[in-house]
Amino acid sequence: MNHMYFSEEHDMFRKSLQEFLQKEVVPHIDKWEEEGTIERFIWKKFGDMGYFGLAYPEKYGGLDLDLFYTIIFLEELQKINSGGFAAAIWAHAYLAMTHVNKEGSEEIKEKYLSASISGDMIGCLCITEPFGGSDVAGMKTTAVEKEDSFVINGSKTFITNGVYSDYLVVAAKTAPEKGGKGMSIFIVDRDTPGISATKLNKLGWRASDTAELAFDNVEIPKSHLMGERNQGFPYIMQHFALERLIMGVNAHARAEYALEYAIQYMSEREAFGQTIDKFQALRHKIAERSSEVEMAKAFNYTTAKRLDEGEYVVKEATMSKLLSTKIADEVIYDCLQMLGGYGYVEDYPLARMFRDSRLGPIGGGTSEILKEIIAKMVIDNKDYKPAT
Structure with missing residues (x-):
């Protein structure tokens, strides 16, 4: 264990989490996939164990622990071989709940954040739109003010937990004429009239419910506005650093798991009178890929440390997601190859990992978008600032 970042308490937490996942989650994964x-019961079990409250204030039932408990949580979720289950959990805990914690009023936090930490409510974050993709500022969904309410119309897509969540954190334009500067964030109860969800049939992440959502004259109280009106875009951008780092950490963790599995398999599989881990071509490929994963992990840990100390690491987090997801795809591709025909069989873990990993360079901002964001920072000297 890397004791530059992890204490004995961190190590104990990792061990107990591993035991919990093996006992309570792994036996159900194939069914959920x-x-x-x-199934709903597992959310409550996560809540009862305090896992949803790692990063949140004690006032609402959280544990207010440092970011490396979250890093451990993310890493171990990747090692039960269900990208969909992991995504459903972290999309609730670090996408929806982050906005509730940072922008929600005291009343909203007491109702939604507390219930999210306990596992009694599930949240989803609704930003991406069918014709917008990574163009957040170009969203078309609107929230029109009435006397004591807002009326939301529009659509969202690729929303993790979009079908089964209890509440939705929704970005919508309150001043469309201002473009990205006219966006606000709202919290919306699932049972509000006018919300419909269509489940998407995906290549991977099969266990998670990913939805396209429609909002048809959805009327919510004015008190469900979160944060300042027309400040939604800076809020979203501020949290992208955490989201991108999460996806970078997920990537290095699943790549590490793939390597561990492939190395174990190679130590047992015999060909031409010896185990295949003795063949130089395969050994050197493993050496190369292991080096890349170790470098990605070290960079991600350093970035996490800086984020935990309050730095606005949007550049580094963007780099983390860009390179870690690319490395993970290449590592898992090669690990599947190490298994030969068995790598292509669903009874072995690499087939699912291969499908699940492919979303890494797409979700949370495509690699093409991330490259342009990084180019603006390193070539044009653009300085992204946190929301004030």
Whole structure:
């Protein structure tokens, strides 16, 4: 264990989390992958163990722990071989809940954040739109003010937990004429009239419910506005650093798991009178890929440390997601190859990992968008600032 970042308490937490996941989650994974539905009981078990409250204030039932508990949480979720289950959990805990914690009023936090930490409510974050993709500022969904309410119309897509969540954190234009400067953030109860969800049939992340959502004259109280009106875009941008780092950490963790599995397999598989881990071509490929994963992990830990100390690491987090997801895809591709025909069989973990990993360079901002963001920072000297 890397004791530059992890204490003995961190190590104990990792061990207990591993035991919890093996006992409570792993026996159900294949069923959830096949059915595309994660049973409700597991959310409550996560809540009872305090896992949803790692990063949140004690006032609302959280534990207010340092970011490396979250890093451990993310890493171990990647090692049970269900990208969909992991995504459903972290999309609730670090996408939806982050906005509730940072922008929600005291009343909202007491109702939604507390219930999210306990596992009694599930949240989803609704930003991406069918024709917008990574163009957040170009969203079309609107929230029109009435006397004592807002009325939301529009659509969202690729929303993790979009079907089964209890509440939705929704970005919508309150001043469309201002473009990205006219966006606000709202919290919306699932049972509000006018919300409909269509489940998407995906290549990977099969256990998670990913939805396209429609909002047809959805009327919510004015008190469900989160943060300042027309400040939604800076809020979203501020949290992208955490989201991108999360996806970078997910990537190095699943790549590490793939390597561990492939190395174990190679130590047992025999060909031409010896185990295949003795063949130089395969050994050197493993050496190369292991080096890349170790470098990505070290960079991600350093970035996490800086983020935990309050730095606005949007450049580094963007680099983390760009390179870590690319490395993970290449590592898992090669690890699948090490298994030969068995790598292509669903009874072995690499087939699912291969499908699940492919979303890494797409979700949370495509690699093409991230490259342009990085180019603006390193070539044009653009300085992204946190929301004030």
